[in-house]
Amino acid sequence: LFQCSQLHGETSQKLEVSALKISMACVDMLTNLLSIYVVCLQDFFGVSMIVPLLSLHVKTLGASPTVAGVVGSLYGILQFFSSTLVGSWSDVVGRSYCLLACILFSALGYFVLSISTNVFLFAIARIFVGIFKHTHSISKVLISDLVSEKERLLVIGYFNTASSFGFILGPVIGGYFMELEGGFYLTAFICASIFILNAGLFWMLLWYEKKIDTNAWSPVNQAGDVPSVEVKSTLQIQALSHDTMKRGIPVESFWTQVLTVLKRLGSIAHSDLWDVFLVRLLMSVAVMLYHSNFVLALQERFGMKPKLTGYLISYSSTLGVAAGFLLRPITRFYQHNTYAILLRSTIITCVSTMLYALSENVWTVVLSATFLAFSTTVGRTCITDFELAVGGNQASGLLIGLGQSVSAMGRILSPLLSGIAQEISPRGPPILGGLMGLKAVLILVFNKSRYSVSGGTKLKST
Numbered sequence: 089l090f091q092c093s094q095l096h097g098e099t100s101q102k103l104e105v106s107a108l109k110i111s112m113a114c115v116d117m118l119t120n121l122l123s124i125y126v127v128c129l130q131d132f133f134g135v136s137m138i139v140p141l142l143s144l145h146v147k148t149l150g151a152s153p154t155v156a157g158v159v160g161s162l163y164g165i166l167q168f169f170s171s172t173l174v175g176s177w178s179d180v181v182g183r184s185y186c187l188l189a190c191i192l193f194s195a196l197g198y199f200v201l202s203i204s205t206n207v208f209l210f211a212i213a214r215i216f217v218g219i220f221k222h223t224h225s226i227s228k229v230l231i232s233d234l235v236s237e238k239e240r241l242l243v244i245g246y247f248n249t250a251s252s253f254g255f256i257l258g259p260v261i262g263g264y265f266m267e268l269e270g271g272f273y274l275t276a277f278i279c280a281s282i283f284i285l286n287a288g289l290f291w292m293l294l295w296y297e298k299k300i301d302t303n304a305w306s307p308v309n310q311a312g313d314v315p316s317v318e319v320k321s322t323l324q325i326q327a328l329s330h331d332t333m334k335r336g337i338p339v340e341s342f343w344t345q346v347l348t349v350l351k352r353l354g355s356i357a358h359s360d361l362w363d364v365f366l367v368r369l370l371m372s373v374a375v376m377l378y379h380s381n382f383v384l385a386l387q388e389r390f391g392m393k394p395k396l397t398g399y400l401i402s403y404s405s406t407l408g409v410a411a412g413f414l415l416r417p418i419t420r421f422y423q424h425n426t427y428a429i430l431l432r433s434t435i436i437t438c439v440s441t442m443l444y445a446l447s448e449n450v451w452t453v454v455l456s457a458t459f460l461a462f463s464t465t466v467g468r469t470c471i472t473d474f475e476l477a478v479g480g481n482q483a484s485g486l487l488i489g490l491g492q493s494v495s496a497m498g499r500i501l502s503p504l505l506s507g508i509a510q511e512i513s514p515r516g517p518p519i520l521g522g523l524m525g526l527k528a529v530l531i532l533v534f535n536k537s538r539y540s541v542s543g544g545t546k547l548k549s550t
Contacts, residue, residue: 120234120293121231121234121235121243123289123290123293124227124230124231124247125246125247125250126250126289127191127223127227127286127289127290128223128224128227128247128250128251128254129250129251129253129254130254130282130285130286131191131223131224131227131251131254131282131283131286132224132251132252132253132254132255132258133253133254133255133257133258133261133282134198134254134258134278134279134282134283135221135254135258135279136254136255136257136258136259136262137258137259137261137262137265137275137278137279138198138201138262138272138275138276138279140259140262140263141262141266141272141275142160143156143160144272145204145210145272146159146160146207146210148272149204149205149206149207149210150207151207155207159207159210159211159214160214161500162211162214162215162218163214163217163218163221164218164496164499164500165218165496165500166215166218166219167218167221167492167493167496168493168496168497168500169493170218170219170220170222171222171225171489171490171491171492171493171496172486172489172490172492172493173489174186174190174219174220174222174225174226174489175222175225175226175229175486175487175488175489175490175492176486176489178226178229178489179486183226183229183230183233184230184290184294186226187223187226187227187230187290188287188290188291188294189220190220190221190222190223190226191223191283191286191287191290192283192287193216193219193220194216194217194220194221194223194283195280195283195284195287196216196280197213197214197215197216197217197220197221198213198217198276198277198279198280198283199276199277199280200212200213200216201213201214201217201276201279201280202273202274202276202277202279202280203273204276222489222492223286224251225488225489225491225492227247228244228247228472228488229488231243231244231247232244232473232476232488237476237477238424240473240476241415241419241424241426241429241469241470241473242415242416242419244469244472244473245412245415245465245466245469246412246413246415248412248465248468248469249409249412249413252405252408252409252412253409255405256405256406256409262275265278361475361478361487363531363535364471364474364475364478365475365490365491365494366528366531367434367471367528367531367532368471368475368491368494368495369494369495369497369498370524370525370527370528370531371434371437371467371471371524371525371528372494372495372498372499372502373498373501373502373505373521373524374437374438374441374521374522374524374525374528375437375460375464375521376498376499376502376506376521377502377505377506377509377517377518377520377521377524378441378444378460378517378518378521380502380503380506380517381506381510381514381517382397382401384514385514385515385517385518386400386450386453388514389514389515390449390450390453392450400453400454400457403454403457403461404457404458404460404461405461407458407461407462408461408462408464408465411461411462411465411466412465412469414462414466415466415469418466426470426473426474426477427474427532427536429466429470430467430470430471430474430532431529431532431533433463433464433466433467433470434463434467434525434528434529434532435529436459436460436462436463437460437463437464437467437525438522438525438526438528438529439459439522440456440457440459440460440463441456441460441518441521441522441525442518442519442522443455443456443459444456444457444460444518445515445518445519445521445522446515446519471491472488472491475487475488475491476488505517505520
């Protein structure tokens, strides 16, 4: 009886230690995720303060409309080329190193912007930001590495929601500072300071992870040096978190990194992922066409004043944030089937866009905006998870970077297509967007046989 009691006590003690280790690992991962959320929220807060003021500032510098247009297009063009390269570079040197470099060089770009007293300095600042402002995409890759595939869609959705909060607050603060003397330069300096703060916060996170990894317990079952089931779970969680965060010092030479990046690009070029990227391009252009002449179209079609249109846009943005919190019940309802969620959100976006284009009263516009706010938020999250699920996690940085390049191509094409469509009718851009959405739906439907759902979110190419 004494031996049984002693054995029971030892077993209980081992279970308590294992449970404590698992709890510590989960808290560690949660700390990493929350820190990245805070970094991204501050990032978008700073950017949204300054971006609405750029066109006004370049005009005050004496730039002609043509020069202002060329300088303004630098960011989109550089993002188109650099997104894929930086994403692939993060696969080679590690997410942490790449993200820290992007934050610091973006801070440099916004600091140059804070002293841009002429068009040349303004262009230099936009070049720095255009090449290195990939903090959002690299952060998205980093958090996707930290969690399991089953939780990836939900975590990315929360990440996008945190980013949206920054966009809600930033323009208000930026508009307030702009009314002060030298307001633009002050706002740009604050934006640069936020990026420096983010770099410091992320550096502290890396230091903390290194310290935790050094002082970690040896999670071995003391009854024979064989890991228990609970400890194995702990090892998996800790390895997932620590290995992702601590990789940050590139050991390869510069040219070795370049060759590795080019090889990865070649592998994607010969892959069967182009239909997925085509869906992203079509939906990006469709949504941009919907927003391209929104204020002007409502004024011409319904006589709506810009102030009321602003309220409608704020209403849509708020619903978009709320949609991020609905991802958990949505994923549970569809049993973590990313393809099914993406297909239905694309269908709703297509129908809502056409409903807006053909609407005859304001209330129909409000109804379409309501559905679009939810479908675009869910669809934007699903397409990222879908790309990672189909392409695999071995080159997740490259996949997300290429996705951002495709979105940048959409930002380049949508103004041209919108201008041509508006020559025909104010309803032209949303009608064209609805047709592109229909094309995306058909691509997803006809390529369904290429994907088989197994184990939740995992979609494997057959």
